[in-house]
Amino acid sequence: MPQPPSAVSRDEPVIRDRGDACPGALRLHAADDGFLARVRIPGGLLDVPQATALGLAADRFGDGHLELTSRGNVQLRGLADGCGAELAHLLDTAGLLPAPTHERVRNIVASPLSGMDGGGRPHVLPWVRSLDRLLCAGPRAAALSGRFLFAVDDGRGDVAALGPDVTLLGLPRDRALVRLGAAADAVEVAAPDAPRAALLAAVYFLDAADAAGTRPWRVSELPAEHTLQAAELTVRLTAAGIAVRTVPEVRWPYSPPPRPAGPAGSGLCVLPPLGRLTSAQWHALVDAAEAADGELRVTPWRGIVLPGALGPGSAGHHRLEDAGLAVTPDGPWESVTACTGRPGCAKALSDVRADARALVHEARGPLPLHWSGCERRCGHPRAAAWVDLVATPGGYLLDGRPVAPHQLAAAVSEARRRPRVSEDAVKK
Incomplete structure (x- = not known):
């Protein structure tokens, strides 16, 4: 069974000289194919009216496509210059911008299968x-960076494995664990207190970040002398009136992401190739959701779960x-992902999506x-083992080694079948 990735140790502290530049729904990013909004x-x-509004925005302001991100968000690309105010109004009317000052920290x-299976x-x-x-x-x-990540896990360990900064893990008997970064220990609270405990954990990070003076964006970037401690979080939660106990050396569970098909209960997991949909495909999903139970769940693995019953053979x-x-x-297309590549990204050295389609x-x-499309590896999987294909000026590197174009398909297929040793196994 695959295991979640282990924490990456840093030999040198991360020192930021600016805030993060993550795009949002209000802060648009200028890309080579137009402006980009990340909602x-x-x-x-998403409910049906919200999903409908996103599809309308893609058609009215963008290139007619919607992209799913590795954090379960939705991107609109090819936006025209000057459309920001109209886009914001459309999203706000649909309830997708409840707090403009906080929209990038949400x-x-x-x-995604919570309550279903x-x-x-x-x-x-x-x-x-x-x-x-x-x-x-x-x-x-509002002071959190646009990269700070919360994970709310129902106990199966799927999103807890995505390297979040604050994790809530559901436990039996109406309890929850709160973890800071990749720490081995955690604190346990009553389930009704879990959301407030997560927010207080994020405030603890902000206080530590201010004390460090290095402007970290994420928990893993804090200097060693400012590492977050479960004991200090316990003190803070207790002072806020939350009953808590420290749980050392937690063995965190892990379950793989949902696969295309129906989960054990009702519902359907749908996978758009490379996490990119035309507005027509998006509207088909919205129609299916409306005919079922009226909800869509965008997953961090660039899929969509429709909780209503849509079994095999149904219309x-x-x-x-x-x-x-x-x-x-x-x-x-299962387990195949790609960054934007050319022509949308100026840093990309190849049209990786076209190349992926040619070899899939x-x-x-x-x-x-x-x-x-480049060595930044944007959007790469959060998995213990994955095949790494990176474009260079002279072709592709496959797991760090050059491969001839005519051998690429066979080499990738072989690499995807090769046993891999996880980082945890190497450490042992």
């Missing part, structure tokens, strides 16, 4: 909504498949594969 979707939770991933796990999506309200109402929270299932979306497991049927295998 935060806490927990990936980075919350959540277990049994297993006795707590239903944690209400925690997402509570945490989002607290974030938007807290003036101090909705066929419509999504006919639209070019993967709705069954073991398809060629030949370069298959069980390990995740990520195509990167």
Whole structure:
């Protein structure tokens, strides 16, 4: 079974001389294909009117496509210069901009199958909504960077493995664990207190960041002498009236992401190739959600879960498949991702999406594969083992080694089938 990635140790402290430049719905990013907006979707939770508004925005202001990100957010590309005010009005009317001053810090991933597939796990999506309200109402929270990440995990360990800065992990008997960064220990609180505890953990990070003076964006970037401690978090939570106990050396669970198909309960997991949809595909998803239970859940693995019953053979299932979306497991696009590449990104050295499409049927295998247009590797998988394909001026590097173009498909296929040793195994 795959294991979550281990924490990366830093030999030198990270010192930032500026704030982060993450785009948002109000702070647009100038890309080579026009302006880009990133709309935060806490927990990936969208109702039908909100999803409809995103599709309308893509058609009215953008290039007619929607991109899913590795944090369960939605990006609009190809936006025209000067459309910002109209776009903001459309998103605000749909309830997608509840707090303009906080819109870039609403980075919350959540277990997308929570409440759907049994297993006795707590239903944690209400925690997402509570945490989002607290974030938007807290003036101090506006100081978080656009890269700071909260994870709300129902106990299966799927989003806890994504390297979040603050993790809430659901436990039986109405309890929850709160973890800071990749620490081995955690604190335990009552489930109703979990969202407020997560916010107080983020404020603790901000206080430590101010004391460090290095302007870190994430918990892992704090200098060693300012590392966050469960004992100090316990003191802070207790002072805020939250009953808490420290839990040392927690063994964190891990479950892989949902695959295309229906989960154990009702519902359907849909995978758009490379996490990119045309507005027509998006509207097909919205129609399917409206015919089911009226909700879409964007996952951090660039998929979408429709909680309502859409079993194999149903009309909705066929419509999504006919639209070019993967709705069954073991398809060629499963576990294949790519950055934007050319022509959208000025730093990219190749049209990686076109290259991925050209080889997708030949370069298959069980390990995740990520195509990167440059050495930054934007959007790469959070997995213990994955195949790394990076464009260079002279072709592609496959796991750090050059490979001839005519050998690329065979070499990638072999690499995706090769056993890998996780970082944890190497350390042992």
